[in-house]
Amino acid sequence: MMLNINSIIQGIVIDHIKPGWGLKVFDYLKLADADFTVALIMNASSQKFGRKDIIKIENEIDIDLAMLGFIDPNITVNIIENEIITEKINLSLPKEVRDIIQCKNPRCISSDERNIQHKFVLIDAENGVYKCDYCDHIYSWEG
Amino acid sequence: MLKNKHLIDPMDFTLEELDEIFSLTNLIKEKQGDFTNLCNGKILGTLFYEPSTRTRFSFEAAMLRLGGEVIGFSEPGSSSVSKGESLPDTIRTVEAYSDIIVMRHPKEGAPKYASNYCKIPLINAGDGGHQHPTQTLADLYTIMESKGRLENLTIGFCGDLKFGRTVHSLIKAISRYENIKLVLISPIELQIPKYLKKEVEDKDIDYVEMEKLEDVIGDLDILYMTRVQKERFFNEADYIRLKDSYILDLKKLEKAKTDLSILHPLPRVNEISMEVDSDPRAYYFKQTKNGMYVRMALIIKLLGVDYDAKY
Numbered sequence: 001m002m003l004n005i006n007s008i009i010q011g012i013v014i015d016h017i018k019p020g021w022g023l024k025v026f027d028y029l030k031l032a033d034a035d036f037t038v039a040l041i042m043n044a045s046s047q048k049f050g051r052k053d054i055i056k057i058e059n060e061i062d063i064d065l066a067m068l069g070f071i072d073p074n075i076t077v078n079i080i081e082n083e084i085i086t087e088k089i090n091l092s093l094p095k096e097v098r099d100i101i102q103c104k105n106p107r108c109i110s111s112d113e114r115n116i117q118h119k120f121v122l123i124d125a126e127n128g129v130y131k132c133d134y135c136d137h138i139y140s141w142e143g
Numbered sequence: 144m145l146k147n148k149h150l151i152d153p154m155d156f157t158l159e160e161l162d163e164i165f166s167l168t169n170l171i172k173e174k175q176g177d178f179t180n181l182c183n184g185k186i187l188g189t190l191f192y193e194p195s196t197r198t199r200f201s202f203e204a205a206m207l208r209l210g211g212e213v214i215g216f217s218e219p220g221s222s223s224v225s226k227g228e229s230l231p232d233t234i235r236t237v238e239a240y241s242d243i244i245v246m247r248h249p250k251e252g253a254p255k256y257a258s259n260y261c262k263i264p265l266i267n268a269g270d271g272g273h274q275h276p277t278q279t280l281a282d283l284y285t286i287m288e289s290k291g292r293l294e295n296l297t298i299g300f301c302g303d304l305k306f307g308r309t310v311h312s313l314i315k316a317i318s319r320y321e322n323i324k325l326v327l328i329s330p331i332e333l334q335i336p337k338y339l340k341k342e343v344e345d346k347d348i349d350y351v352e353m354e355k356l357e358d359v360i361g362d363l364d365i366l367y368m369t370r371v372q373k374e375r376f377f378n379e380a381d382y383i384r385l386k387d388s389y390i391l392d393l394k395k396l397e398k399a400k401t402d403l404s405i406l407h408p409l410p411r412v413n414e415i416s417m418e419v420d421s422d423p424r425a426y427y428f429k430q431t432k433n434g435m436y437v438r439m440a441l442i443i444k445l446l447g448v449d450y451d452a453k454y
Contacts, residue, residue: 107271109250113230116256123341134252135273136338 011036012063013078014055019043021072022053028067028100029055036060066094073128095122097130105137146447149258149265153276153316161316165284167440167450168433175208178439181448182211188241189215190233191268192224192248197409197431198268198277202245205438214240231260238263243446264445272306278408279312280441281434286317286365288433289404289426294321301328301356301389302369302414304335309408310369311339318348325350326359328389332381333371356389361398366391368407368414368427392416396424406430 017025022042031038037058046052057063061079068075069091079087097120103110110116110132120130120139130139145160156164171178187206191199195217203213215237216222224233230248234257237244244261246254247268254267269275287293298317300310304327314335317323325343327335327350334340334352343350353359360366368391373382390413391405407415407427419425443450 105251107249107251107273109230109248109253109256109270112250113256115229124345129341131338132252134255135271136336137251138338138341 007083008056008058008080009083010061010081011056011058011079012061012065013080014057014065014068015052015076015078016046016049017053017055017075018072019049019051019053022055025053025068025071025075026055028071029063029065031055031057034060065089065091067097067100069093070097070100093122093125093128096120096133097122101139103132103135103137104139105132105135108132108135108137110134145444147264148445149254149261149267150276150441150445151254151258151265151267152274153279153312154319155276158319161280161283164280164437164440164444165287167443168284168436171436171439178209178443178450180210181443181450182206182209182446185209185211185242185446185448186240187211187213187215187442188237188244189213189217190237190244190246190248191215191217192219192246192253193269194218195247195268197434198247198275199245201431201435202266202268202277202438205435205442208435209439209442211242211442215245230257234260234265243442266441266445269308271308272311273308274312274315275308275408276312276316277438277441278309278434279316280437281430282309282313282367282406282408283316284437285406285426285430285433286404288429290364290402293317294323296320296322296364297324297326297362298365298367299326299328299356299359299363300367300369301391303333303371304329304369305333307369310367311335313367314339314343318343318346323348326363327352328354328356328359330354356391357395357398360395360403361400363399363403366399366403366405368405368411370407370410370412370414390414390416391419393418393422396422399424 022040026040039056041054043051044054065077070093073091075091077089078085099118102118110118119133121133123129123131206213238261243264245266245268248270251271251273253270258265267276304310403424404426405424409427409431
């Protein structure tokens with residue numbers, strides 16, 4: 001039986017999330033603390049990718065989405081008003097990323113101090129390259 | 144305006160600010176007696192979380208020669224750091240008792256993190272294998288003194304370029320001057336870190352990476368030798384295999400220019416033979432003395448002490 005999630009009248013649809021990443025995005029956006037309606041749909045069928053995760057947020061559009069570009073630039077974000085898509089947000093890479101990733105340099109102060117904020121700054125927007133703000137170590141997804 | 148600034152990274156100061164420090168260094172070297180009471184009543188806090196001889200001594204000597212006082216620790220075991228105190232708390236405490244702080248730390252980025260909690264000038268005296276900006280002041284000043292310029296130079300860096308913090312800082316700083324060519328001589332395993340290579344490439348700096356000193360020594364105006372530091376290696380076998388790879392002796396120097404300047408941040412182990420010490424091209428002992436004078440100038444500038452009334 002098909003899972004049915006009502007279309008929303010007003011809010012945000014975060015679409016084309018890589019399957020399995022929906023919960024991470026949910027956590028990054030701190031949606032567990034939300035007092036508005038949120039739906040997390042995992043492994044929905046996708047013509048483009050086969051499977052995808054989706055998050056629908058109702059009656060709330062004031063959410064900091066900058067981090068989504070860092071997590072996956074293929075994610076699409078649609079703003080819905082009166083059941084119509086009024087805006088498609090193009091995700092760009094945030095200039096700074098705080099407390100999302102950790103520095104992999106074992107000699108970095110961030111691996112040693114309690115309560116330190118993990119902070120990375122964008123140094124190459126074209127190739128999505130970040131470096132640790134403390135030790136300059138370059139971050140890459142591959143490690 | 145250098146007053147109340149931190150010095151964490153060699154790029155923290157503009158070229159004009161560096162000129163200010165070097166001009167004052169010249170003045171101090173000429174008229175040292177005029178500076179003996181300049182920092183009366185001022186206190187330098189020295190936080191050395193890692194052993195140091197010349198950097199700590201040169202900072203302490205600099206402050207004492209300016210008439211100031213010094214407090215601090217030379218190894219963290221003798222402070223409340225050993226009780227598990229956080230870096231921000233240590234900094235806030237020492238800040239309450241001092242006018243300016245010098246800090247060496249084995250962890251990379253520690254001074255940058257500490258500077259977020261420090262309202263008085265904080266100086267990075269070396270953080271792990273990352274940066275050592277005050278050594279860079281001594282290096283730049285010595286290059287200026289020996290060559291009369293900081294532009295139009297071919298500079299060879301030889302040895303451990305991966306973990307050598309003095310190398311990283313000098314490459315960043317010297318790359319801001321016109322027509323600089325970098326010759327990076329090291330085993331492949333000890334080439335400069337990725338982030339630094341990216342910076343050099345992004346700025347279109349002319350550079351080559353070589354494995355053998357003798358192949359390029361004839362092209363160099365400056366040769367910056369470094370020690371292969373045992374404590375930077377993760378294992379003993381790699382250290383033993385690589386430590387003697389690059390040794391400068393008079394035979395290698397036969398191929399070098401007659402006006403080459405040889406620099407070394409010291410301490411050396413055996414990477415420069417002692418026979419080189421008496422060669423007029425050896426500048427490393429002058430460089431280490433310059434280290435004290437530039438640190439005197441740095442302390443005066445960061446404290447904003449008025450020194451020029453009589454000049």
